[in-house]
Amino acid sequence: xxxxxxxxxxxxxxxxxxxxxxxxxxxxxxxxxxxxxxxxxxxxxxxxxxxxxxxxxxxxxxxxxxxxxxxxxxxxxxxxxxxxxxxxxxxxxxxxxxxxxxxxxxxxxxxxxxxxxxxxxxxxxxxxxxxxxxxxxxxxxxxxxxxxxxxxxxxxxxxxxxxxxxxxxxxxxxxxxxxxxxxxxxxxxxxxxxxxxxxxxxxxxxxxxxxxxxxxxxxxxxxxxxxxxxxxxxxxxxxxxxxxxxxxxxxxxxxxxxxxxxxxxxxxxxxxxxxxxxxxxxxxxxxxxxxxxxxxxxxxxxxxxxxxxxxxxxxxxxxxxxxxxxxxxxxxxxxxxxxxxxxxxxxxxxxxxxxxxxxxxxxxxxxxxxxxxxxxxxx
Amino acid sequence: xxxxxxxxxxxxxxxxxxxxxxxxxxxxxxxxxxxxxxxxxxxxxxxxxxxxxxxxxxxxxxxxxxxxxxxxxxxxxxxxxxxxxxxxxxxxxxxxxxxxxxxxxxxxxxxxxxxxxxxxxxxxxxxxxxxxxxxxxxxxxxxxxxxxxxxxxxxxxxxxxxxxxxxxxxxxxxxxxxxxxxxxxxxxxxxxxxxxxxxxxxxxxxxxxxxxxxxxxxxxxxxxxxxxxxxxxxxxxxxxxxxxxxxxxxxxxxxxxxxxxxxxxxxxxxxxxxxxxxxxxxxxxxxxxxxxxxxxxxxxxxxxxxxxxxxxxxxxxxxxxxxxxxxxxxxxxxxxxxxxxxxxxxxxxxxxxxxxxxxxxxxxxxxxxxxxxxxxxxx
DNA sequence: CTGTTAGCGCCTTCAT
DNA sequence: ATGAAGGCGCTAACAG
Numbered sequence: 001x002x003x004x005x006x007x008x009x010x011x012x013x014x015x016x017x018x019x020x021x022x023x024x025x026x027x028x029x030x031x032x033x034x035x036x037x038x039x040x041x042x043x044x045x046x047x048x049x050x051x052x053x054x055x056x057x058x059x060x061x062x063x064x065x066x067x068x069x070x071x072x073x074x075x076x077x078x079x080x081x082x083x084x085x086x087x088x089x090x091x092x093x094x095x096x097x098x099x100x101x102x103x104x105x106x107x108x109x110x111x112x113x114x115x116x117x118x119x120x121x122x123x124x125x126x127x128x129x130x131x132x133x134x135x136x137x138x139x140x141x142x143x144x145x146x147x148x149x150x151x152x153x154x155x156x157x158x159x160x161x162x163x164x165x166x167x168x169x170x171x172x173x174x175x176x177x178x179x180x181x182x183x184x185x186x187x188x189x190x191x192x193x194x195x196x197x198x199x200x201x202x203x204x205x206x207x208x209x210x211x212x213x214x215x216x217x218x219x220x221x222x223x224x225x226x227x228x229x230x231x232x233x234x235x236x237x238x239x240x241x242x243x244x245x246x247x248x249x250x251x252x253x254x255x256x257x258x259x260x261x262x263x264x265x266x267x268x269x270x271x272x273x274x275x276x277x278x279x280x281x282x283x284x285x286x287x288x289x290x291x292x293x294x295x296x297x298x299x300x301x302x303x304x305x306x307x308x309x310x311x312x313x314x315x316x317x318x319x320x321x322x323x324x325x326x327x328x329x330x331x332x333x334x335x336x337x338x339x340x341x342x343x344x345x346x347x348x349x350x351x352x353x354x355x356x357x358x359x360x361x362x363x364x365x366x367x368x369x370x371x372x373x374x375x376x377x378x379x
Numbered sequence: 380x381x382x383x384x385x386x387x388x389x390x391x392x393x394x395x396x397x398x399x400x401x402x403x404x405x406x407x408x409x410x411x412x413x414x415x416x417x418x419x420x421x422x423x424x425x426x427x428x429x430x431x432x433x434x435x436x437x438x439x440x441x442x443x444x445x446x447x448x449x450x451x452x453x454x455x456x457x458x459x460x461x462x463x464x465x466x467x468x469x470x471x472x473x474x475x476x477x478x479x480x481x482x483x484x485x486x487x488x489x490x491x492x493x494x495x496x497x498x499x500x501x502x503x504x505x506x507x508x509x510x511x512x513x514x515x516x517x518x519x520x521x522x523x524x525x526x527x528x529x530x531x532x533x534x535x536x537x538x539x540x541x542x543x544x545x546x547x548x549x550x551x552x553x554x555x556x557x558x559x560x561x562x563x564x565x566x567x568x569x570x571x572x573x574x575x576x577x578x579x580x581x582x583x584x585x586x587x588x589x590x591x592x593x594x595x596x597x598x599x600x601x602x603x604x605x606x607x608x609x610x611x612x613x614x615x616x617x618x619x620x621x622x623x624x625x626x627x628x629x630x631x632x633x634x635x636x637x638x639x640x641x642x643x644x645x646x647x648x649x650x651x652x653x654x655x656x657x658x659x660x661x662x663x664x665x666x667x668x669x670x671x672x673x674x675x676x677x678x679x680x681x682x683x684x685x686x687x688x689x690x691x692x693x694x695x696x697x698x699x700x701x702x703x704x705x706x707x708x709x710x711x712x713x714x715x716x717x718x719x720x721x722x723x724x725x726x727x728x729x730x731x732x733x734x735x736x737x738x739x740x741x742x743x744x745x746x747x748x749x750x751x752x753x754x755x756x757x758x
Numbered sequence: 759c760t761g762t763t764a765g766c767g768c769c770t771t772c773a774t
Numbered sequence: 775a776t777g778a779a780g781g782c783g784c785t786a787a788c789a790g
Contacts, residue, residue, distance in 0.1 A: 050564075050565070050566075051564075052766095052767060052768090053767065053768065054767080054768095062776080062777090063776065063777045063778080064767095064768080064777090064778095065769085065776070065777060065778080066775090066776060066777080068768070068769065069775095069776085072769085076775075076776095077775070077776085078775060078776090081775080081776080093560065093561075093564055095537065095540050095541050095561065095564075095565070096541050096767095096768085097482075097541065097543060097766090097767055097768070098541045098542050098543065098768095099478055099481050099482050099487070099542070099543045099766090099767080099768090100482050100766070100767035100768040100769085100782095101767080101768055101769070102478050102768090102782095103476075103478050103479050103482050103766090103767080103768075103769090103782050103783065103784085104767075104768040104769040104770075104781080104782055105768080105769055105770080105782080106769095106782065107769095108478070110521070110542070117507075118503055118506050118507045118510060119500065119503045119504060119507050121498065121500050121503070124497055124498045124500070124503050125498060127497050127522075128496075128497045128498050128524070131497060131522065131523060131524065135523065140521055140523070140538060140539075140542060141521065141522055141523065142489070142519055142520065142521055142522075143506075143510065143520055143521075143522045144510060144514065144519070144520065145507070145510065158474065159517075159519060160519075161474050162474050162475050162476065162477045163477050163478070163489070163519060164476060164477065164478045181472065182472075182474065185429075185430075185472055185474075186429070186474070270705075271705060271706065271709045272709070275709075297705075297706075300706065300709075301709060304706075304709040304710060304711060307686075307711045308711050326649075326650060326676075327650065327676075327679065327683075327706065330650045330651070330654075330679075330680060330683045331683060332683060332686045332687050429783095431782095431783060431784090432783065432784065433783080433784095441760080441761090442760065442761050442762080443761090443783095443784080443785095444760070444761060444762080444785080445759090445760060445761080447784070447785065448759095448760085451785085455759075455760095456759070456760085457759060457760090460759080460760080475783095475784085476782095476783055476784070477784095478782095478783080478784090479766090479782070479783035479784040479785090480783080480784055480785070481766090481784090482766050482767065482768090482782090482783080482784070482785090483765080483766050483783075483784040483785040483786080484766080484784080484785055484786080485766065485785095486785095759790100760789100760790085761788105761789080761790080762787100762788085762789070762790095763786100763787090763788085763789095764785105764786090764787090764788105765784105765785090765786090765787105766782105766783105766784085766785085766786100767782105768781100768782090769780105769781090769782085770779105770780090770781085770782095771778105771779090771780085771781105772777100772778085772779085772780105773776100773777080773778075773779095774775100774776080774777075774778095
């Protein structure tokens with residue numbers, strides 16, 4: 001295997017292939033590569049026909065319906081027939097065609113989930129929860145991210161409904177009119193998870209961003225901090241951020257404190273962003289003694305910056321975060337934050353969909369999974 | 380809105396709902412909640428019939444095929460007919476049924492991806508890359524995680540093939556015999572992404588774990604470290620970890636250094652785990668002057684532990700990580716690591732599948748996307 | 759350019 | 775407990 005050291009730039013050393021580079025393999029082992037070439041665009045059966053239910057039926061000398069029943073309502077068959085059929089299925093390697101099954105039964109076993117960003121670990125917890133419950137029920141998850149765009153969400157909802165998903169989990173709680181219309185027309189159950197909205201399209205499973213932000217602010221005040229800064233993501237197209245900001249303001253009002261614009265910043269997500277926000281705020285409002293970072297990894301970025309500048313946390317400035325990311329309990333000092341039931345939100349959302357699909361009433365239609373304040377050394 | 384402070388334990392303050400608690404909403408706003416109850420198990424059309432292509436055809440006074448063409452091969456229709464049909468589609472709110480389309484055309488627009496863990500941010504990059512490219516091509520992503528289990532992977536492959544996915548992206552490069560058989564029988568294109576395997580089932584898009592680990596070890600030696608420790612995940616059921624360990628050993632051999640068991644640890648993933656591994660290793664082999672953490676977030680955990688103990692990095696011990704997680708460039712000191720093209724792997728995998736589905740040859744069948752060594756302050 | 763016919767693979771309904 | 779007929783909503787193939 002040839003090694004190629006291509007460049008050393010900015011501390012980066014490129015190796016083996018690198019962007020655009022393709023290392024062809026000429027070894028004997030590689031030439032053994034098993035490759036199937038057949039199949040035109042997306043063809044399911046490239047060369048040989050796929051095994052169908054009727055093939056199983058013939059091989060087992062029963063009718064097609066008996067095979068169908070062996071697979072879907074095994075208890076309706078006699079023990080012997082069932083065994084015969086299932087053995088045959090295994091023997092000839094039959095894999096049911098859910099596409100055909102869905103079409104014939106007007107039933108689907110696929111649920112769609114749309115999150116703002118697949119890469120954000122917050123959402124991946126809710127995805128995981130959802131996927132787990134669905135799989136337990138023999139269903140599958142169709143996933144996509146909207147990139148925080150309403151229009152993209154609409155397009156995805158359209159695509160998912162075209163795919164005839166039997167339910168939808170949406171993180172966003174704001175939708176385009178057409179998206180709402182599509183959902184209504186499809187008549188499928190929907191769960192919104194991003195915030196505990198007052199009037200969900202169908203069902204909501206979440207916590208209250210407003211309450212979470214408010215309580216954290218009150219908690220900080222309770223710890224004796226007099227001048228509490230607040231940093232969040234842009235509220236413009238983000239209902240969650242907006243609710244958090246409202247919660248912060250509500251807390252100030254409850255405390256009888258005045259709003260101070262110098263103590264509020266809206267920023268982009270990311271570690272760097274959190275660092276800048278902290279530094280900026282401390283310049284503009286030197287009296288600030290605690291900052292509540294109500295978004296993403298902002299708090300972590302701020303803490304790292306404090307380490308770099310040798311600012312003592314919490315003595316010089318206290319830092320609180322929003323989500324309980326894994327690292328928050330490992331930093332020095334450990335970070336105070338909210339613990340939000342992301343995984344559970346995913347699980348309960350899927351469960352709510354399943355319930356609804358079984359025609360069971362889902363109460364309440366708004367499920368508040370709450371939150372915790374995790375007090376650690378940074379405050 | 381009532382506030383409930385339920386408990387204060389271990390620094391945790393539970394609020395609003397909490398585990399198992401459900402806050403029912405009795406406000407007027409909540410009672411306005413729009414709810415659709417209809418639909419038996421997974422029914423796509425709960426109450427009213429969904430609009431079908433034939434309905435559009437009747438409304439536009441054309442044949443069903445004309446509607447089909449307006450949607451799928453618009454260029455084959457006259458401008459007027461096309462406009463008429465598409466307007467009608469919009470007017471009556473028709474959403475194509477891809478399920479039926481797939482069945483009739485023996486074509487699918489869904490690709491399946493199986494990763495070891497949805498929550499792991501490493502995989503989410505590859506998921507994102509894949510999802511983006513697919514969406515650009517009008518396709519969807521069916522996602523699931525195997526929990527690092529071969530058997531689970533097999534079950535998922537079965538389920539995905541039942542779903543008639545038109546292609547599969549697998550992170551694992553080791554599969555059960557039945558999984559391989561299922562894939563072969565399905566005759567769909569497959570990409571394996573976890574390692575640059577010698578003989579992929581079909582195609583491989585990745586980097587070489589062996590080379591990456593080897594080069595990093597050589598790089599550390601080049602920086603003057605004499606006693607380089609190696610920490611990775613359990614190699615037992617993890618080919619990637621095994622390859623990395625091999626790479627480390629290969630580097631030692633190339634350097635003419637002897638293997639020292641005290642300098643090698645296999646551990647679980649996680650920050651805590653990395654911290655322990657470092658402490659253990661430094662006790663058992665006090666001469667160690669650099670540790671290469673070849674997995675997950677181990678290096679970060681170790682660094683935090685070093686901060687806590689006031690061990691200078693890299694003076695007391697140098698630390699290098701594997702993946703270039705976002706935080707690595709923000710810690711104090713910043714962490715040296717490998718930069719692996721996770722996103723690009725996802726993108727290229729999807730592209731390879733699309734190519735294969737268009738019947739274009741995919742060369743090479745093993746695509747090496749390489750890696751970079753990012754040198755920072757920790758070494 | 760547009761329409762007609764015959765299924766895709768399976769499930770629903772009704773019969774035996 | 776098992777089977778036969780018809781159709782789910784759409785597209786391929788062929789016709790005009």
